[in-house]
Amino acid sequence: MSETHTETKAIAHAECLVIGGGVIGSSIAYHVAKEGRSTIMLERWIPGEGASGAAVGMLAAESEEFTDHELARFARASRDAFPELVSDLERLSGISVQFRTEGFVTPFRSEAEGQKRWNAAKMREDDCHVWWDAREVARRIPGLADQVIGAIYRSKETQVAPVQLCRAYAGAAAVLGATIWSGTQAKELVIQGGRVCGVRTDIGFFSCDQVVIAAGLDSSKLLGQIGFDYPLYPVKGEAVAVSLKDHPLDYTIYADDVYLVPKQNNELWIGATSLPHQYDKEVTAGGLKGLLERASVWLPCVHEAAFIRAWAGLRPQAAAERPFIGPVPGVEGAYAAVGHYRNGVLLSDATGRAMAAMLKGADAAELGISKFPSELLKEESL
Structure with a gap:
């Protein structure tokens, strides 16, 4: 990893600079700004136009059936925070995220299939699930196919409009003092003395004390430039x-x-x-x-x-099949939140909260996400 001298003139400076304006980056910008820290978010398009804008917005912490227990707990905590989060975001941003709380239904066409799902649900922590027989299913959802003989109903599962959520995060962050730079692409991190001091973009240099890489698939290139191979x-x-x-x-x-x-x-x-x-x-x-x-x-x-x-x-x-949320090894002040796969909307609030805490010195273990950065780094050192 080569080091670069600090640029002589910066377009702007912030304590924290977030690269990426998808649902993860926007959540981080919101939670960091909520802490009262100066924040800049760089997005090469408009917030919500990338992978976040192609999602359908499910907060399926139980229905998704996570096999990693730590990730499952993280997902549930994120989903359960949404009622209060939505209230705050809509109040600050003025954007409705179309939060729906009717719950999720998993139908089945055979007793064996239903029993298998029921047994799996009972083994997970805090799964609020109810068995619906054929009569209850027909009463609740009269348009379902006749072959459906039952379903599992999960009352805690909710959903949002993903683009609106992303823009509500960004809008609320701006109200709290963050600066959103749309149409601005990060090119490389600028390092001096082993510490990040800014980001070079297609319009110029931004200086910062800490940087968070949360740019989805584009994150791999930026991470690779500072010597961290995290394949996406x-x-x-x-x-x-x-x-x-x-x-x-x-x-x-x-x-x-x-x-x-x-x-x-x-x-x-x-x-x-x-x-x-x-x-x-x-x-x-x-x-x-x-x-x-x-x-x-x-x-x-x-x-x-x-x-x-x-x-x-x-x-x-x-490739590691779990998100990386934490400090980037070898570069002081550099952090990443990447690899959320199909659960970016669901995990957005918990990721934003965790990253805001990490930037203030909290470690992964005390946040209950020790596997996300720590196990990966341990595996790489072997």
């Missing part, structure tokens, strides 16, 4: 929105092969394909056909729904 790769996801018109759906349906997420104005968002190592954002005919077919198996009225739009995004998956 894209997992393409396609989704489609339809209008249910006369068949409104209240609950989010979280099935094995598809999820159906109701939004405002009777829109239904259906997702998502999972295509590792694909870099394009095109929606394929096969992907769209598969999503609509799987959705209509559970909810037949999808066949009659009016098409609204389809889109695709690139999820930042870590």
Whole structure:
């Protein structure tokens, strides 16, 4: 890792500079600004236009069935903080994040499948789940397919509009004193004496005391420049929105092969394909056909729904299969929050809180996320 002399003139200075204006970077900027620290956030597009804007906004801490216990606890803590978070963000930013609290339903077509899911749910901590038999399912969701003989209902699972959430984070951060630089791309970190002192961008130099790299897939290049190899790769996801018109759906349906997420104005968002190592954002005919077919198996009225739009995004998956949240080894003042894969929206609040605490000196162990940076660094040192 080579060191660079400090630039003579900075466009601006902040105690903390966040690179990336997606839902993770925006959350970090919000939580750091909330601590009263001067904050700059750099985003090469507009907050919410990257991977965050392609999400469907589920806060599926239980439905996702995390196998890593530490990550599962982190996810639940993040989801459970959202009611208060949403109130604060909407009050500060004036942006509605379309927070929905009806809960999630996982349907099944056989007793064996249902029992397997029920037993798995009982083994997890603090899972607020209820068994619905066929009669209850028919009463609650009359449009579900006749083959559905039961479901597991999770009352704590919620959802938001992801772009609005991202912009509410950024807007609230700005109200609290943060400066948001949209259309500004970070090129490299500037290091002096083993410590970060700023960031060189496509419009000039920004100085800072601490920097947080939270730029999704773009983070790997910046981390590599300062000698930290943390491989990320894209997992393409396609989704489609339809209008249910006369068949409104209240609950989010979280099935094995598809999820159906109701939004405002009777829109239904259906997702998502999972295509590792694909870099394009095109929606394929096969992907769209598969999503609509799987959705209509559970909810037949999808066949009659009016098409609204389809889109695709690139999820930042870590080769280590868990996010990295913590200090970058070898460079004082440099931190990273990357590799959240398909759970960036869900983990955004907890990540922002954790990073704000770390910047003030807290370590991963006391925050309950010792695996995220520490185990990875231990593995690399072997």
